[in-house]
Amino acid sequence: xxxxxxxxxxxxxxxxxxxxxxxxxxxxxxxxxxxxxxxxxxxxxxxxxxxxxxxxxxxxxxxxxxxxxxxxxxxxxxxxxxxxxxxxxxxxxxxxxxxxxxxxxxxxxxxxxxxxxxxxxxxxxxxxxxxxxxxxxxxxxxxxxxxxxxxxxxxxxxxxxxxxxxxxxxxxxxxxxxxxxxxxxxxxxxxxxxxxxxxxxxxxxxxxxxxxxxxxxxxxxxxxxxxxxxxxxxxxxxxxxxxxxxxxxxxxxxxxxxxxxxxxxxxxxxxxxxxxxxxxxxxxxxxxxxxxxxxxxxxxxxxxxxxxxxxxxxxxxxxxxxxxx
Amino acid sequence: xxxxxxxxxxxxxxxxxxxxxxxxxxxxxxxxxxxxxxxxxxxxxxxxxxxxxxxxxxxxxxxxxxxxxxxxxxxxxxxxxxxxxxxxxxxxxxxxxxxxxxxxxxxxxxxxxxxxxxxxxxxxxxxxxxxxxxxxxxxxxxxxxxxxxxxxxxxxxxxxxxxxxxxxxxxxxxxxxxxxxxxxxxxxxxxxxxxxxxxxxxxxxxxxxxxxxxxxxxxxxxxxxxxxxxxxxxxxxxxxxxxxxxxxxxxxxxxxxxxxxxxxxxxxxxxxxxxxxxxxxxxxxxxxxxxxxxxxxxxxxxxxxxxxxxxxxxxxxxxxxxxxxxxxxxxxxxxxxxxxxxxxxxxxxxxxxxxxxxxxxxxxxxxxxxxxxxxxxxxxxxxxxxxxxxxxxxxxxxxxxxxxxxxxxxxxxxxxxxxxxxxxxxxxxxxxxxxxxxxxxxxxxxxxxxxxxxxxxxxxxxxxxxxxxxxxxxxxxxxxxxxxxxxxxxxxxxxxxxxxxxxxxxxxxxxxxxxxxxxxxxxxxx
Numbered sequence: 001x002x003x004x005x006x007x008x009x010x011x012x013x014x015x016x017x018x019x020x021x022x023x024x025x026x027x028x029x030x031x032x033x034x035x036x037x038x039x040x041x042x043x044x045x046x047x048x049x050x051x052x053x054x055x056x057x058x059x060x061x062x063x064x065x066x067x068x069x070x071x072x073x074x075x076x077x078x079x080x081x082x083x084x085x086x087x088x089x090x091x092x093x094x095x096x097x098x099x100x101x102x103x104x105x106x107x108x109x110x111x112x113x114x115x116x117x118x119x120x121x122x123x124x125x126x127x128x129x130x131x132x133x134x135x136x137x138x139x140x141x142x143x144x145x146x147x148x149x150x151x152x153x154x155x156x157x158x159x160x161x162x163x164x165x166x167x168x169x170x171x172x173x174x175x176x177x178x179x180x181x182x183x184x185x186x187x188x189x190x191x192x193x194x195x196x197x198x199x200x201x202x203x204x205x206x207x208x209x210x211x212x213x214x215x216x217x218x219x220x221x222x223x224x225x226x227x228x229x230x231x232x233x234x235x236x237x238x239x240x241x242x243x244x245x246x247x248x249x250x251x252x253x254x255x256x257x258x259x260x261x262x263x264x265x266x267x268x269x270x271x272x273x274x275x276x277x278x279x280x281x282x283x284x285x286x287x288x289x290x291x292x293x294x295x296x297x298x299x300x301x302x303x304x305x306x307x308x309x310x311x312x313x314x315x316x317x318x319x320x321x322x323x324x325x
Numbered sequence: 326x327x328x329x330x331x332x333x334x335x336x337x338x339x340x341x342x343x344x345x346x347x348x349x350x351x352x353x354x355x356x357x358x359x360x361x362x363x364x365x366x367x368x369x370x371x372x373x374x375x376x377x378x379x380x381x382x383x384x385x386x387x388x389x390x391x392x393x394x395x396x397x398x399x400x401x402x403x404x405x406x407x408x409x410x411x412x413x414x415x416x417x418x419x420x421x422x423x424x425x426x427x428x429x430x431x432x433x434x435x436x437x438x439x440x441x442x443x444x445x446x447x448x449x450x451x452x453x454x455x456x457x458x459x460x461x462x463x464x465x466x467x468x469x470x471x472x473x474x475x476x477x478x479x480x481x482x483x484x485x486x487x488x489x490x491x492x493x494x495x496x497x498x499x500x501x502x503x504x505x506x507x508x509x510x511x512x513x514x515x516x517x518x519x520x521x522x523x524x525x526x527x528x529x530x531x532x533x534x535x536x537x538x539x540x541x542x543x544x545x546x547x548x549x550x551x552x553x554x555x556x557x558x559x560x561x562x563x564x565x566x567x568x569x570x571x572x573x574x575x576x577x578x579x580x581x582x583x584x585x586x587x588x589x590x591x592x593x594x595x596x597x598x599x600x601x602x603x604x605x606x607x608x609x610x611x612x613x614x615x616x617x618x619x620x621x622x623x624x625x626x627x628x629x630x631x632x633x634x635x636x637x638x639x640x641x642x643x644x645x646x647x648x649x650x651x652x653x654x655x656x657x658x659x660x661x662x663x664x665x666x667x668x669x670x671x672x673x674x675x676x677x678x679x680x681x682x683x684x685x686x687x688x689x690x691x692x693x694x695x696x697x698x699x700x701x702x703x704x705x706x707x708x709x710x711x712x713x714x715x716x717x718x719x720x721x722x723x724x725x726x727x728x729x730x731x732x733x734x735x736x737x738x739x740x741x742x743x744x745x746x747x748x749x750x751x752x753x754x755x756x757x758x759x760x761x762x763x764x765x766x767x768x769x770x771x772x773x774x775x776x777x778x779x780x781x782x783x784x785x786x787x788x789x790x791x792x793x794x795x796x797x798x799x800x801x802x803x804x805x806x807x808x809x810x811x812x813x814x815x816x817x818x819x820x821x822x823x824x825x826x827x828x829x830x831x832x833x834x835x836x837x838x839x840x841x842x843x844x845x846x847x848x849x850x851x
Contacts, residue, residue, distance in 0.1 A: 043712035044683075157801045187371035187739065189798045192783035196797060214712060217742070217785025244789050258717040260742035261787045262769065269724070269746065271717035275682050 003073075005175050005208035006032040006055070006093075011068035013054050015279065022279045024050050024063070026232045026287075032176065032208040037199075039211045039223035039240075041255075043276050046229040048212045052178045055210075056095055057085045073175055091121040093176040094169030098184050100161035104153040110164055111149030117172050136167040139204070140197055159190035166197065173205050180212045195222050216259050220244060225312070228252050231277050231287040234306070238313035248315040250292045286318065294319055329361035331397050332701060332733050333383065334602065338392035340375075340382050350805045352378040354757040354813075355392070357832070358840075362398075362700075365727060365734045367748030367765065369741060369780070373802055375757035376737045380703040383735065384620055385605050385613050393490075395602040398619050398700045402560045405519025408607035410512045412491045416505045419488035420496060420582065423481040427583040430477035437470040481583050486598060493599030494592040495570065499578035504570045511566035518559035525552040530650065537655050618648055618697040625706040627686035631678040637664075637689050638674030644696045663692040668722055684715035688722070695726060703735045708743060720747055741784045745769055750838075753777050756805055756813040759832055763839040773841040776814045812844065820845060 013025040025047050032038045040048045053059050055070055057077070070077040072092060077085060097103040105113060114136070115129035124132065130149070137145035140163040153161055162182060169177060179198070183191040199222060202209055213219060219226055219240070226243045228236045228251065236249040247253045254272040274291035277283055286304050289295040296318065304316045309324065338356045341349040353375040360366045368376040381387045383394050401409065444463040447456060488496035495504045528549045535542055576592070585591040605613065624630040631640055641660045645651060651659070661671050667688040678686055687707065694702055704723070708716040720743065727734060738744050744751055744765065751768050753760045753776065761774040772778045779798050798817050803809055809816050815825035824844050832842040 043714060159801055187802075188741070188780060188783050188785075189371060190801070191785075192797050215785060216713070217787055220787050220789050221785050240789050244787065255713060256787070258713045259787060260717075260720075260740075260746040262742045262745055262781065262784050263786050263788060264746070269717045269721050271721055272714035273718075275684065276712065276715070 002033040002035055004031050004033050004071075005073060006210065007069075007071040008051075008055070009069045009071075011051070011054065011070065012066040013050060013059070013063060014066055015060075016062040016064075017280065020280075023066075024232050024279055025054065028068075028229070028232075028234050030227050030234065030237060032210050034175070034208050035202065035206050036224045037202060037209040037211055037222055038225045038227060039213060039219045040227045040229060041213060041216065041219055042229035043214060045231070045276055045279065047232045048229050049180055051229075052095065052180050052210065052212060055178065056089060056093065057082075090117050090169075090174075091172060092174055093178065094172060094174040096162070096165050096169055096177070096179045096182045098181040100158060100165050100185070101153065103165055104161060106153050108152075109149065110151055110153065110156075114149070114164070114168050114171065117168060121172050132171055133167070136171040137164070139170075139201065140164070140167045141193075142167075158186055159193060162186060162190075162194055163197065166194070166201065170201050170205055170207070174207060176210065177202070177207045178210045178212075181214070182211075183218060184213070184215070191218070198222065216255065217261070228255070231283070232279070233287050234316065235288065236313075236315045238310075242310065242313045246313075248309060248313075248320050249288075249317050250294055250319070251288050254291075286316075329364070331359045331602075332362045332364075333360040333397065334395040335359070335383070336393045336395065338379070338382060338394060339390045340378055340387060341390045344806065348806060351808055352757050352805060353382060354808075356754075356757075356759055357392075358752060358759065358762055360701075360733060360735065362733055363727070363731055364750060365736060365748045367736045367738065367744040367751040368754060369738060369744050369751060370754035371739065371802055373756075373805060374754040375805075376754055377705055378757075379754070380622070380705055380735055380737050383605070384617075384622055384703055385608070386622075389606050392606075393600070394605045395600055396605050396616070396620075396701075397602040399603060399616070400560070401601075401603060402515050402518040402556075402563060403522055404603055404608075404612060404616065405516050405522075406603060406608055406612055408604065408609075409491075409515065410509070412607075413505060413508045413512055416488055416492065416496065416501060416508075419484045420501050420580075423484040423488075424580070424582045426477045426481035426484070430474040430481070433470045433474040433477070437467050437474070440467050440470070478583065482585070485582065485586075485595065489595035489598040490600050490604070492570070494576070494579075494595040495574055496595065497579045497582060497586045497592065498574045499580050500574055504574050507566045507570035511563045511570075514559045514563035514566065518556055518563060521552060521556040521559055525549065525556055528552055534652070534655070537652075619699050620701045620703070621694040621697070621699040622703045622705065623687075623690050623694045623707045625709055627683060627690045627710070628678065630690055631686060633678055636675055636677055637669075637681070640678075640689065641692050641696055644693055648697055659696075660692075663696055666695070666726070667692045668718075682715075683711050684718060687711060687719055691719075691722065691726070695730065695732070698730065699732065701733045701735065703737070705737045706739070709738065709740065716743070723747075741780065753780070756802060756808055758813050758829075759840075759842055760814065761839075761841050761843075762832070767836070767839050771836075771839075773835060773839070773846060774814075774843050775818045775820050775845070779819075812842075 009029050011025050011028045012023060014021040014023050028051060030038065040051065042048050054065055065078055072088065111130070111133060114133035115126070118124045118129040118132055119126070133149065134145045137148060142148055142160065142163055156164070183194050186194060195218065198209070211222060223240045225239055226237065227234060228249065230251050236243065236252050243252065247256055257270040258272060260269070272291055277287070283290065285301045286299045289299040292299065298318050302318070304318045304321065306314050306316045307321050307324065308314050309320065335356055335358055338353060340353040341351055343349045356379060368379065370376045378387065382389050440463055444460060447460055485496055492504060492508060498504055528545065532545050532549060579586060581587055608616065638660055641663055642656055645656050645659060660674060664671055664673055669685060669688050678689065681689070708719050711719060726732060736744065736748055748765050750762065751765045752762045753774065755776050761768065761777050768777065769781065772781050783797060800817055803816055811826045811828055812830050815821045818825065822844060830842045830844045830847055832840040833847055835841050835846050
């Protein structure tokens with residue numbers, strides 16, 4: 001088994017709204033290994049973005065980590081001081097955001113922004129940083145990298161900007177790359193280009209990738225392992241083949257049925273009934289039971305424990321557990 | 326397909342957005358297709374391909390640059406558009422102008438011919454400098470004259486084309502004044518029918534109100550009967566006048582206005598221009614407002630399309646306040662029914678939009694769109710901002726509504742999975758141009774245009790480990806300000822040929838109902 005880059009154990013985070021604390025992450029655990037892409041999937045509000053922000057220590061001021069541990073290459077992050085974590089950010093873990101325009105500084109040239117991280121984290125000279133930056137621009141498939149170095153973000157298209165973000169993050173060779181919906185704002189043809197590129201670079205730099213998305217098609221294409229979140233809870237985790245061929249949790253099954261797939265011949269749209277819960281809503285028992293077609297009394301009262309149904313495939317559902325017993 | 330009634334016909338629709346002098350964004354370029362009644366018509370393309378602009382041009386939220394959108398959901402007699410009599414009054418002008426231009430161009434041709442003779446008379450190889458210079462001067466003159474003559478001919482046929490929109494090939498008729506007279510009479514009847522129609526609507530409305538209150542009025546029923554008969558009389562008369570013109574003059578005594586007018590093919594083409602529907606682009610503002618109740622829109626961002634300071638109920642009711650004359654109780658009842666229809670609870674009447682989830686807000690958007698029982702709804706990426714489980718709920722709702730209310734959808738999206746399962750027919754657009762139009766099964770089984778093929782290839786699939794990189798497109802979409810010459814897709818096409826960079830392909834019906842604009846297929850035709 002490859003080395004674990006990121007280990008998250010029993011993470012609980014809360015947001016304070018109107019002087020009350022509401023949990024947004026409830027006991028989340030997962031691991032990202034070297035050279036592995038873990039996709040985190042869920043609807044908006046399920047806590048997937050909050051997870052990444054917690055790992056990066058970028059939570060808004062009303063959010064805090066209550067308990068749990070986050071280990072990067074074996075080093076505990078939650079006990080570090082602000083300054084120490086700051087030093088890790090960008091160097092050991094990099095992040096790519098959804099909207100490449102807002103992530104780049106509009107007042108600085110591409111070259112200036114690309115070399116900044118290299119000089120800061122790798123201690124390179126200006127010349128070295130410039131050469132490395134050009135090398136990485138070439139790696140992400142940008143023609144005329146020397147010219148691009150002089151340009152400003154507004155002169156580039158969305159796909160190019162996202163490539164530059166990727167080059168910027170990968171040039172520092174972080175051990176963990178967090179990508180928060182990096183292709184959602186892009187057109188399908190550009191999305192494909194970016195996905196192909198991410199896969200290639202992951203192997204080159206041997207990084208662990210935590211990929212956040214809501215698009216199951218993208219998951220099928222890029223993931224090695226999948227973590228499915230619902231309303232702050234992890235409901236299912238498993239290898240990509242397992243999840244797609246043998247989904248266990250009713251929510252996972254519902255999600256798969258709700259996606260209109262271009263491959264499917266006949267498609268009978270089967271939505272998951274009901275509304276996604278607000279974080280201020282208190283739901284007893286399994287968080288999914290109000291929308292679950294199979295919910296029993298036990299689901300309404302008792303929070304299901306995580307069980308392993310096959311190596312690496314875990315589910316949190318009473319029904320699956322009962323069926324196993 | 327033949328059994329279906331067309332609802333909306335787009336003819337060479339163009340929309341350019343001016344940027345600065347002489348520079349414009351060519352957002353929609355020569356789009357021609359027909360949408361049939363009750364159809365779910367999908368438009369797919371990447372961002373910037375003009376799909377949203379097209380939707381808005383159809384609804385006349387943007388004025389088109391040229392071309393026409395013809396609406397068949399209402400008859401001319403119901404709307405009685407002002408442009409009708411205006412166009413008829415210009416018929417003679419179109420005919421005489423066309424002829425004038427043509428005669429002028431003939432004169433220029435003769436002049437050019439004379440000069441050419443003079444040039445030929447010069448010694449074959451200019452011996453002196455003066456002779457060479459003269460030859461160059463004459464050649465230039467000839468090409469100038471030829472250019473002017475060509476432009477005049479274009480003007481001539483443009484005038485004939487304009488005229489043919491009102492009377493078809495009758496514009497070529499020697500007896501145009503008589504044709505014109507008949508059409509004028511028809512227009513007069515049309516106007517009268519419109520007035521009678523309005524009166525009828527008022528009466529019907531009164532009776533509806535009474536029915537709600539549980540009363541009945543026999544005299545009112547009689548009045549309605551009479552009004553209905555009056556409308557019918559005028560409608561029939563209007564049609565009869567047009568028919569008479571058609572019967573008496575069609576294909577007879579055709580003037581040799583231009584060289585092509587005697588060609589039956591050309592006459593057929595002019596007949597094809599004849600508009601029986603309503604030309605949306607020519608309507609006045611208030612006429613278009615009247616038609617808005619037929620043609621509605623649902624937007625992508627449900628939060629932005631609702632007023633945060635109005636309760637959901639008021640937001641929906643506003644439409645009825647403006648467009649219908651109803652008592653407060655009836656209005657509220659209608660809103661409540663609408664809430665039921667879109668799957669919201671009646672309590673939602675009193676809440677503000679910020680308390681709703683994205684899916685619920687979109688339901689309010691749908692309720693607003695269907696409040697006036699429209700015929701045609703433009704759905705602009707209306708499920709793109711929603712999560713998959715909610716997206717499926719909304720699609721299901723839209724599907725049910727279209728069946729219940731005979732709605733025709735113009736569904737704009739970038740999601741090929743959604744469009745495949747939701748739409749009956751699909752058009753694929755690239756840089757403002759139509760690439761391919763086909764029934765959705767056809768399109769996915771047998772994509773013909775290289776752009777469609779690569780789009781389908783790169784869509785993320787719900788299968789693990791079967792992802793080819795074969796059709797991955799290089800580069801970005803070119804700018805719509807300076808679109809590539811020839812086929813707009815040739816810069817990224819893997820099967821690009823020489824002709825592709827020179828000539829723009831026209832959509833060709835390759836299989837029944839399957840249109841492709843690509844030289845790969847036009848070559849096979851010829």
